[in-house]
Amino acid sequence: xxxxxxxxxxxxxxxxAIASLNCTYSDRGSxxxxxxxxxxxxxxxxxxxxxSNGDKEDGRFTAQxxxxxxxxxLLIRDSQPSDSATYLCAVTNSNDYKLSFGAGTTVTVRA
Amino acid sequence: DGGITQSxxxxxxxxxxxxxxxxxxxxxxxxxxxxxxxxxxGLRLIxxxxxxxxxxxxxxxxxxxxxxxxxxxxxxxxxSAQKNPTAFYLCASxxxxxxxxxxxxxxxxxxxxxx
Numbered sequence: 033x034x035x036x037x038x039x040x041x042x043x044x045x046x047x048x049a050i051a052s053l054n055c056t057y058s059d060r061g062s063x064x065x066x067x068x069x070x071x072x073x074x075x076x077x078x079x080x081x082x083x084s085n086g087d088k089e090d091g092r093f094t095a096q097x098x099x100x101x102x103x104x105x106l107l108i109r110d111s112q113p114s115d116s117a118t119y120l121c122a123v124t125n126s127n128d129y130k131l132s133f134g135a136g137t138t139v140t141v142r143a
Numbered sequence: 144d145g146g147i148t149q150s151x152x153x154x155x156x157x158x159x160x161x162x163x164x165x166x167x168x169x170x171x172x173x174x175x176x177x178x179x180x181x182x183x184x185g186l187r188l189i190x191x192x193x194x195x196x197x198x199x200x201x202x203x204x205x206x207x208x209x210x211x212x213x214x215x216x217x218x219x220x221x222x223s224a225q226k227n228p229t230a231f232y233l234c235a236s237x238x239x240x241x242x243x244x245x246x247x248x249x250x251x252x253x254x255x256x257x258x
Binding site for chain 1: 187
């Protein structure tokens with residue numbers, strides 16, 4: 033079983049719609065959760081981090097964390113073509129605090 | 144401007160040659176990391192360093208070596224012992240070396256091709 037799992041996609045959404053990305057993790061003791069955006073050929077860019085259960089909003093992005101169910105999600109509201117990218121979920125390991133990354137979900141926003 | 148720089152952006156080498164990838168940061172971060180990314184896979188940790196003159200193996204350290212002689216520099220050497228060295232190499236840093244759970248920031252990456 034992979035430590036961090038994401039739907040690979042591609043997830044295609046129309047411009048202006050909400051894109052919903054999900055991530056599940058296996059380490060019940062994980063404490064820190066991150067979402068990175070990676071454009072094709074570029075390096076990952078941190079867009080959100082969340083440490084507590086519930087929602088965290090930053091502009092058009094909302095991260096949602098449910099530790100009991102071991103999932104973290106990212107919502108992108110009012111999706112724009114510039115949001116077309118691969119989104120990586122990363123979770124810290126409880127024993128050594130290193131990050132484990134999912135393989136990423138590719139999002140395509142169609143105009 | 145504060146940030147992480149990696150050089151070169153693209154690197155081509157013949158099989159059997161060692162090659163060193165540069166990573167420099169001026170963020171005053173304690174911790175630095177090296178990852179490799181292969182198509183369709185998540186990032187995999189090669190080595191990390193929480194403090195100067197100390198570093199630890201990650202999940203896929205075989206065939207790689209590092210040094211951390213200065214806080215701002217963490218070069219990675221890909222040796223001829225690495226069986227599949229062609230990949231996208233990413234350097235990252237985070238503010239706190241004692242606890243690695245703080246957010247990591249990435250450099251622009253080096254794409255290495257070995258033929």
